[in-house]
Amino acid sequence: MSTTSEPQQSQLSVTLPIATQNSPIAYGFGSFGLESLYIVFAGFYMFYYIDELGLAVAMAAIINTIYAIWDAVNDPILGFLSDNTRTRWGRRRPWLLTGLPFYVGILVLVYAVPKPFLQGNALFWYALVIFFLFEGARTIMSINYTALFPELFQDFRERTRASSYYQGLGTFGELIGFVIPPFIYAKFGFVPMAISFAGIAGIALFMGITRNKEDPKALKAPPLDLKDAFGEVLKDRPFLWFTIAVTFIMFTTGVYSLATPFWVKYTLAASPQVISLIFAIVFIGAILSVSIWGRLVRVLGIKRSWLWSVGVMAASAMILGLASNLVVGAIGAAAAGISLGGIKVCREIIMANFIDRNLKRTGHRREGVYYSLLHVSGKLSKILESLGLVLLGLLFGYVSGENPGPQPENAFRFLISVFPLVFTIIAWLIASRLSFENKQAEAHP
Template sequence: MPSKRINSSWMYGLGMFAMMVPSQAFLSFYSYYYVDKLGLGIGMATLARSIYLIWDAVNQPLLGYWSDRTRTRFGRRKPWLYGALPAFAAVFILLFSVPESVAATAATDGMELFYWFLASLILFETASSVIWVNYGALLPELYSGADKRAKASAIQQGFQMLAILIGTAVTPILFKNLGFGGMSYAYAALFLLCMLAFLRHLQEPPEARSQPPLPFIAAFRETLRNRNFWIFHLANSFAQTVNGLLSSMIPFYAKYALGIPEGQVSLLLASIFVPVIPLVAVWYLIARRLGGLRSWRLALVVYGISAVPLWFAEGLGGGIVAGIVVGFGLAGFLVTPAVLNGRIIDQDAEKTGRRREGVYTAVGGFVTRSSGLISALAFWIVGMLLGYSSGIDPGPNPELAFRWLISLVPVGLLAVSVAISFMYREEGEGADDKKTDSQL
């Protein structure tokens, strides 16, 4: 008799937890580590991120296509996931273990530190792409229907919030006591342990492996012709930029805007991410009630409004209150897109007769992950306008710079995201929402 843990939403969520702890530590602290701690110039950091995105534009769609075409007795996604585990862990350690001789070059031309950062970033993001493309392709493949996907997404995001809490709030404690290198070893070990437990309880549907794959050109032609696919992911890319800014700018915001010591950054981060864990259940109920499209639009609006209090916060207490408010908006954006994304993939399968989660996840992942460039450009532009260059040269008014980056820039980005979301049109949209409600 098969175990109840096989393909359960809880085991799928454990996979998210495994990936998100090191990924969130990277997202939240790589800029702080390289720019503020090691002194890498903000322009060099932006250049490295831009070069990575050119590589990412190539590898993500190809990885998705190859994953869809994979045919083994273990499945399409598992071989890729198993193969990427050691590479992901090793390069994560490399990112946060810069030799002193390399770090010292920041005081001169900084080129050795730049090359170390660039090489580590490309390797890490390549390993990450393999894992995220194949993991993301599993949700619409394993869970059918709005109800099951909303439930799986809510549980997944609960695990994600726990991981984000650890990756943000616990990380400062670890690198204070163990150093950034020691922190990276601890998170790499946690990643391997939890990911192996998830994969042990993953069993891919055999029917997905039996379908003949589309040829290369046909596979991408069908994806690129899907108007709603592009609108959905373009809107999400601007919202995803806000996620990146919130995570990566909090240490700067705490230091320069709120004026709190580094030891209290964990409390500020916890105020954002702890409330999200129970709030994903609230957004699960909203998604069930409104359906995928309307709940997604609502989440974007709420997320934008929730970033406003961060502009006015003062000190640790004010920062915590503002953090709780923004956590509600963040929870909505984390839960609602999965339901609508699954619907887009289902419609494609009805049209082509093939399940192509890999290609859609990869191409969509590249569009949304381009938010990293938007985030890096926002950091660079605001920093240059207001005089912030690095921790060595913070300029005359770093407080204003990071209030812009943590509040006003996110509000603007989410306004664009909401506007784009109203371009999404689905035939029978209202009927689909009513059907969803009746099923629930």
């Protein structure tokens, strides 16, 4: 496993300071919309289809695996197309404005299942198709929006500030996306829940897209062919190792999201409102810790900050596994939230450093390719989630909400703790061998 030092920070725009051109706060509001909408999908779709509609967990695992493979394929393709787009409106904005209505509209269709599809194999096929469509829209939005970050904010201090807004408001969006839906669907149903979030998230995303402007100099670079676009990135071994570590981290956060409604219901034997409380603790902890992690990055450096955040995530898995009451569960949730804040802040800075180094070496910007490959890691983590669901059936006899087996409380205690602990330890060990620092960029005033 090789190590590398990071390159000097790029400066594409020299006519005006970046801070006066683009708004970190507006970019953060876009992150709020992007993440809150996705969490309304990712946090509840499995619970809705398995426990509410009666889809067998084995069928859900098959869908999740196929969905992850499709996701892993379309991310690099769309990243490549985005990097090579040349219009007078920029590279990313046309994709974002076109994808936005599909992103918000398909979320509603995820929960508005027509009656003819509510039974048997029809539910399986409906879920498979609608998840595919939602993922396509999500990929268009997430790849293009995250790829804006290194271009909009190019100075190290400005990146640290922008990352805090981006991750803070994005995490607040996740908080809202996890905490509010149980209250809405308990009283009004899942469809009104989806419609309300589609409207709010759509407005926030539109603000983030239209307020910030891409650097026009990026349009002057000639488009790259497929080999040149991906070949240089795939030579970046530290980045590839980093994506493996991120895969394991994303698996852990994905398991937390997927397992929490079940864990609250079966392991803690608590009401649905406790689901909201647990998610609130996680994301309030993340939001409150974001600014602290931003300061720690300046003091400890990016690598040590990343390792600390991953270490706290491992500790949270142990606490959640031991929890048999709400108090201990809340402590584990708080630890998970603090860790999440650090991981989010550090990840954006690490990615910007990788992209800067590639720009210095090749003279081309490949944000879309870099972020698409990073997103692949998150999508491949869903395959691990599917294996976890299959193991629940094999080890504990859990089939669905209609047939939970003899030990559902132990099944979800296992899911929420054992896998996350193992994979966060592996992620920590991988990251400990890499260098993420960008000494020259961090020396900028």
